[in-house]
Amino acid sequence: MTARLLRACSTFASRCVLFFALLLAFASAASADVAVPQLTGRVVDQTGTLSSSDLASLNQKLRDFEAKKGSQVAVLIVPTTQPETIEQYSIRVADAWKVGRKKVDDGAILLVAKNDRHLRIEVGYGLEGALTDVTSRRIIDEVITPKFRTGDFAGGISDGVDRMIRVIDGEPLPAPARSTSFSNDFSDFGPVIPFALFASLFVGGILRTMLGRLLGSVATGGVLAALAWFMVGSAALALAVGAIAFLLAFIADLFPMATGPGTGYSRRGSWSSGSSSGGGWSSGSSSDSGSFSGGGGSFGGGGASGSW
Incomplete structure (x- = not known):
């Protein structure tokens, strides 16, 4: 009788240990940090918030600004950063993406956690004198969140990026190098x-x-x-x-x-007069198409956060 009671207690204890181990495993999985997405373009939207035309317009705007100024600005929209705060997650994104030029550190990231209703502007070391914490907070409070509260996420992001670009454009930075890649x-x-x-x-x-x-x-x-x-x-x-x-x-x-009459060449290789048709060309659309990458910029936690 005593032996059977001991065996029953032992079995019950083993099952309790297994049950709590499974609970711990599920809790750990539920609290795992949100993965940093791959940098596939200047705008990465994991929520489907922006339309294809919104994405194309933002990408082109940021691409043109980089060509002109050299600074890299990126936008990331995620559903949530939980269990991390947006500040913790944002610096992980900055460390992984490394936007901005190496040793110039002129990168900035606009991060939106849509379901959390939080956003942040993360600023590289080289832009902290222009895109200060106070300036970043004003852009969030005065430009972005008023439109977010009305559901206009595309407009808020676009206007916020415009204001960031204007602020960065006033900062004296090294001229962008001519591309050799x-x-x-x-x-x-x-x-x-x-x-x-x-x-x-x-x-x-x-x-x-x-x-x-x-x-x-x-x-x-x-x-x-x-x-x-x-x-x-x-x-x-x-x-x-x-x-x-x-x-x-x-x-x-x-x-x-x-070498026919439409090309201007004679069969002997000399130039002859003639009309030419179809000589024009149309410009193609431009997108990042996965080719964008960070330039090696560093971040130190400068910027500001907000909510709506």
């Missing part, structure tokens, strides 16, 4: 292709007639590279356009379709 520059390559093709035939025909096949082709490549540099401001893209222009000008008379 092919991986980033080729996102702008699409609209330039029709221009390179048409201009190579047009300019190449004139210069080949004046300078000969080899020198004329080299001159064509140089002229088109200079034009691409002026239009886009990218050394890598200018070199690519120049190389394509040289090649097209050099081999144009080897292809019958490229």
Whole structure:
């Protein structure tokens, strides 16, 4: 009798231990920190709050500002940061994304935790003199949250970003370096292709007639590279356009379709007059499409938080 009672007590105790272990496991899983999302673009919306046109407009605005000023500004919308405070989560995002230029530290992040009704502007070291805690709080209180309270999240974020950009634009910062990365520059390559093709035939025909096949082709490549540099401001893209222009000008008379009356080339490689149609091109839409990455900027917790 005593032995059976002891075995029953032991079994009950074992089940209690297992039950509490399972409760602890579920509690730990429920309280796990929210993962920092991958930086796939200047605007990352995990809530579906912004429409595709809102995303495209914001991305283009932030991309243009980076090209002009060098500073990187990013927007992140998440459902919640719980169990962390928005300040704790925001600094984890800043450490993971590293927006802003390395050693300039001119990055800023606008973070919105929609279900928590909290938001924060996280400011890199290099912008703390302009985008101060007080200024950040005023942007939140006076620009963003009034629109959030009416349900206009897209308008609040857009206006808040505009105000952040204006404040940062007044800060003396190093000029943005000319891009030399092919991986980033080729996102702008699409609209330039029709221009390179048409201009190579047009300019190449004139210069080949004046300078000969080899020198004329080299001159064509140089002229088109200079034009691409002026239009886009990218050394890598200018070199690519120049190389394509040289090649097209050099081999144009080897292809019958490229030497007809519509191209300006005669079959002997000389330039002949003729009308050309379809010489224009349309600009393509621009988006981050996963190519955006932080520049190595550092953050120290500067900025401000708010709620609505």
